[in-house]
Amino acid sequence: MVSNMKKISIWMDNKFKSKISRLKKDTEVDVLIIGGGITGLSIAYNLINKNMKVALVEKNKIGGGITSRTTGKITFLQQNIYSKIEEKYSFEKAELYYQSQKDAIKKIVNIIDKEKIDCNLIKNKSYLFSNNEDNLEMIQKEKNILEKFNEKVTYTNENFVIGEMKYQISVDNTYVFHPLKYLYNLKDICLKNNIDIYENTTVYNIERKNELYYCNTGKYKVIAKKVVLAIHYPYFLKPYFFPFKSTLEKSYVVACKVDKIEKTNGITPNNPSISFRYHENEYPYLIYLSLSHVMQDEINAKEMFYKLKNEVKLLGLDPSYVWSNHDIMTKDSLPIIGEMQDNLYIATGYNTWGMTNGTLAGMIISDLIMNKTNKYTKIFDPKRQEILQIGYSFVCNVKGFVKGKINRNKKFYNDKVVYLRENNKNIAIYKEGSKEYKVHSNCPHLGCGLIFNMEEKTWDCPCHGSRFNLKGDVILGPSNYSIKYDE
Ligand SMILES: Cc1cc2nc3c(=O)[nH]c(=O)nc-3n(C[C@H](O)[C@H](O)[C@H](O)COP(=O)(O)OP(=O)(O)OC[C@H]3O[C@@H](n4cnc5c(N)ncnc54)[C@H](O)[C@@H]3O)c2cc1C
Numbered sequence: 001m002v003s004n005m006k007k008i009s010i011w012m013d014n015k016f017k018s019k020i021s022r023l024k025k026d027t028e029v030d031v032l033i034i035g036g037g038i039t040g041l042s043i044a045y046n047l048i049n050k051n052m053k054v055a056l057v058e059k060n061k062i063g064g065g066i067t068s069r070t071t072g073k074i075t076f077l078q079q080n081i082y083s084k085i086e087e088k089y090s091f092e093k094a095e096l097y098y099q100s101q102k103d104a105i106k107k108i109v110n111i112i113d114k115e116k117i118d119c120n121l122i123k124n125k126s127y128l129f130s131n132n133e134d135n136l137e138m139i140q141k142e143k144n145i146l147e148k149f150n151e152k153v154t155y156t157n158e159n160f161v162i163g164e165m166k167y168q169i170s171v172d173n174t175y176v177f178h179p180l181k182y183l184y185n186l187k188d189i190c191l192k193n194n195i196d197i198y199e200n201t202t203v204y205n206i207e208r209k210n211e212l213y214y215c216n217t218g219k220y221k222v223i224a225k226k227v228v229l230a231i232h233y234p235y236f237l238k239p240y241f242f243p244f245k246s247t248l249e250k251s252y253v254v255a256c257k258v259d260k261i262e263k264t265n266g267i268t269p270n271n272p273s274i275s276f277r278y279h280e281n282e283y284p285y286l287i288y289l290s291l292s293h294v295m296q297d298e299i300n301a302k303e304m305f306y307k308l309k310n311e312v313k314l315l316g317l318d319p320s321y322v323w324s325n326h327d328i329m330t331k332d333s334l335p336i337i338g339e340m341q342d343n344l345y346i347a348t349g350y351n352t353w354g355m356t357n358g359t360l361a362g363m364i365i366s367d368l369i370m371n372k373t374n375k376y377t378k379i380f381d382p383k384r385q386e387i388l389q390i391g392y393s394f395v396c397n398v399k400g401f402v403k404g405k406i407n408r409n410k411k412f413y414n415d416k417v418v419y420l421r422e423n424n425k426n427i428a429i430y431k432e433g434s435k436e437y438k439v440h441s442n443c444p445h446l447g448c449g450l451i452f453n454m455e456e457k458t459w460d461c462p463c464h465g466s467r468f469n470l471k472g473d474v475i476l477g478p479s480n481y482s483i484k485y486d487e
Pocket residue numbers: 034035036037038039040057058059060061062063064065066067068069070071072073074075201202203204230231232249250251252253289324325326327347348350351352353354355356357358477480
């Protein structure tokens with residue numbers, strides 16, 4: 001039987017493809033934003049009509065990065081994040097983070113309203129739920145802290161829509177949307193308002209000379225007074241030691257047709273988490289995420305997809321779309337947003353809450369660029385010591401490196417993938433019928449061995465999350481280079 005299941009995110013299956021030309025000459029700007037995900041476009045949007053020449057460059061297509069594979073919930077109920085921040089820092093910091101998320105939600109809804117953006121925005125209730133009584137205390141703790149922020153929280157223990165999830169709190173005034181429709185609209189609005197946008201334009205390195213940044217895109221350069229790294233994994237910063245200030249969390253997602261949508265979304269309090277939401281396009285869908293884990297702990301993507309499909313089968317559902325995605329996690333659960341060095345800004349480490357935090361980065365970084373104060377700059381300071389986690393991150397990096405070697409083992413691939421050495425280079429071949437796809441099998445970023453993802457047909461780096469398609473083109477960073485055999 002031929003399966004109709006698509007191995008891309010439900011958002012990527014759309015007809016609104018972005019087609020913008022690459023950079024074709026040297027350019028000078030006041031602000032260069034590198035990266036066209038929710039972070040880069042939110043910053044660009046906030047710089048419209050601010051008397052500055054602004055350009056945004058994107059190495060692939062607008063919205064083609066992590067944002068195209070999100071679940072697109074716009075919520076401030078983010079597992080037990082406020083209890084964690086209170087425990088790590090203080091009640092006041094937890095409250096400030098809560099306010100930042102509420103402000104970001106307001107901002108997205110205002111933009112959608114003001115610009116009349118059609119992006120399937122639905123207001124709904126967010127749930128934090130579990131079927132394990134051991135988690136009840138954690139859920140109640142989060143309820144207590146939210147109530148201290150004056151948030152209205154409801155507790156119930158009725159059986160819930162996803163399986164038999166019993167213990168739940170819920171909050172109102174949260175949303176879901178179609179993240180790519182939102183981004184494409186932001187892009188069009190920016191273009192109409194004199195923000196220059198270039199696709200298929202990679203910045204390979206950045207040099208500082210005479211108080212200006214020289215951003216090299218290969219043939220042409222952009223000279224900028226201020227530069228924003230909205231690139232998800234800020235690899236340009238040396239010696240910032242980003243691999244020691246972050247870990248990567250990977251999850252698996254399916255979208256399944258259902259009879260009708262519910263105005264609810266939810267998540268379990270701890271990992272491996274289950275998260276869900278609904279989306280209505282041509283049909284109603286349930287989007288269901290599960291099996292979240294530290295990226296380097298994964299044995300094999302095929303097994304994870306197999307487990308996920310079995311999980312949804314037990315709910316009586318049949319996936320129409322399957323995909324995987326990863327995000328950057330920080331030790332203190334707070335994002336990293338702000339000025340790194342003179343006129344160089346970064347925004348990353350969203351702990352899987354990038355719809356709100358990418359929007360917030362838009363607000364904070366545009367304020368910094370315009371020399372305005374912003375009450376959130378201090379808690380998200382990229383230079384704070386608390387995000388350093390040398391020991392744990394080192395172990396994760398080593399595990400990723402070892403995994404890249406172990407997965408060269410034939411048993412994972414039924415002889416469809418062959419690893420070999422040729423002319424002193426590590427090569428891999430994927431065989432599909434009579435076709436053979438040959439690529440370099442080490443990641444150009446830091447040299448880790450690539451693992452074949454049999455389900456999505458991508459080459460994945462187990463260390464820092466770069467991904468490449470069958471032909472070897474890089475589809476997700478931090479690698480800026482392809483693994484094509486002939487290059
Ligand atoms: C499974 C999963 C589900 C999630 N669900 C939610 C959710 O429901 N709600 C929520 O709030 N968050 C969610 N998140 C988190 C959210 O998706 C991310 O935090 C967010 O999309 C990151 O956006 P970004 O703009 O920083 O990165 P990206 O979208 O990756 O954008 C960065 C862009 O920079 C480009 N780039 C990189 N290097 C260069 C270069 N050198 N030159 C030019 N361009 C470059 C890339 O091509 C990319 O397009 C989820 C995350 C995961 C993993």
